[in-house]
Amino acid sequence: MTDHIDHTDHTDHGRLIVRGEDRPGIVASVSGALTEYGANIVSLDQTSSDPSGGRFFQRSVFHLPGLSARLPELHEVLEQRLGEELGLEFRLVEARKRKRAAIFVSKVDHCLLDLLWRQRRGELPITIPMVVSNHPDLGDEVRAFDIPFFHVPVEKGNKQAAEKEQLNLLKGNVDVLVLARYMQVVSGEFLDELGVPVINIHHSFLPAFVGAGPYQKAKDRGVKLIGATAHYVTEDLDEGPIIEQDVVRVSHRESVRDLQRKGADVERLVLARALAWHAEDRVLRDGNTTVVFGVTP
The missing domain is CATH 3.40.50.170 (Formyl transferase, N-terminal domain)
Structure with a gap:
């Protein structure tokens, strides 16, 4: 999947970049954390160097009303779900910030x-x-x-x-x-x-x-x-x-x-x-x- 958001209209759109050791449940955890927080996933790309112990990479684009104000709290949620529970590195950015x-x-x-x-x-x-x-x-x-x-x-x-x-x-x-x-x-x-x-x-x-x-x-x-x-x-x-x-x-x-x-x-x-x-x-x-x-x- 690829996102088709125009460069000039990134209001309330965020990007979540995830990487780490591949294991079952990563996609469900990422999607679940975003969805539970009220975000609508617009696009999601992922790959693995090897499904058995390889390196996992994912890029998600999502829409969340009031993203700028809610970004710190969302970061805390993702830190617990992705960082602490799964040992993954992640980066969360506002798409509108060039x-x-x-x-x-x-x-x-x-x-x-x-x-x-x-x-x-x-x-x-x-x-x-x-x-x-x-x-x-x-x-x-x-x-x-x-x-x-x-x-x-x-x-x-x-x-x-x-x-x-x-x-x-x-x-x-x-x-x-x-x-x-x-x-x-x-x-x-x-x-x-x-x-x-x-x-x-x-x-x-x-x-x-x-x-x-x-x-x-x-x-x-x-x-x-x-x-x-x-x-x-x-x-x-x-x-x-x-x-x-x-x-x-x-x-x-x-x-x-x-x-x-x-x-x-x-x-x-x-x-x-x-x-x-x-x-x-x-x-x-x-x-x-x-x-x-x-x-x-």
């Missing part, structure tokens, strides 16, 4: 501008409190969307100072950070101190064509697919849990410039999907993989 997504970018603008445009049109259920860049080039374009732009240069050999300034801007002000073709490696210390998920986008030529000029290298090898990958960032570069991927076909007739254009198109789409799914609490991390609910292949 996640605050800051964006890091360098000089390449296609992913950045696509996210800004989609957010302004209401296609992404987020707010964008700021854009931060290690170059000043895109400042005017960002400000045209009435979004604050901060230039934080990264001096060679002194990345720590830049990350400290970035953390001062971000901490307490964002729920997720998006690297929209940000051409700097973020440190493990930065990720730990930031304490919110970080999503990155890159071409899917890795690990075959690393370093500079990947599209030229791909052209030289006669690739037939151009792709992009969006993933959560970990200290291991480009090895975090994957959220979304897509490809387009190409042929020998296309130039390197054509490949780059098609690559940019698929990067935009993949990053927008990944961010939307994260903002809607559809993506559950499980070690180095993910469960993504409500997405039709």
Whole structure:
């Protein structure tokens, strides 16, 4: 089942995200707790890595009149029923509260501008409190969307100072950070101190064509697919849990410039999907993989 609630009408809708060791009775307990409290379940998705001792994951969307005021009490009910009795982890959120997504970018603008445009049109259920860049080039374009732009240069050999300034801007002000073709490696210390998920986008030529000029290298090898990958960032570069991927076909007739254009198109789409799914609490991390609910292949 998938929910079809419009992004603009989340009044009194909540999301309940549940995970833990699979066992009989979890679905009945979740449904029973919500129903007994007066909530109407709108949609429910679930999966298990193994019905015998595997990992259980569930995402429920429900409607409850006066949700904002009743959320603390509902949380207490769920803590007893799910946490104490079943040993499950859960997260309870109001769907109307949009996640605050800051964006890091360098000089390449296609992913950045696509996210800004989609957010302004209401296609992404987020707010964008700021854009931060290690170059000043895109400042005017960002400000045209009435979004604050901060230039934080990264001096060679002194990345720590830049990350400290970035953390001062971000901490307490964002729920997720998006690297929209940000051409700097973020440190493990930065990720730990930031304490919110970080999503990155890159071409899917890795690990075959690393370093500079990947599209030229791909052209030289006669690739037939151009792709992009969006993933959560970990200290291991480009090895975090994957959220979304897509490809387009190409042929020998296309130039390197054509490949780059098609690559940019698929990067935009993949990053927008990944961010939307994260903002809607559809993506559950499980070690180095993910469960993504409500997405039709």
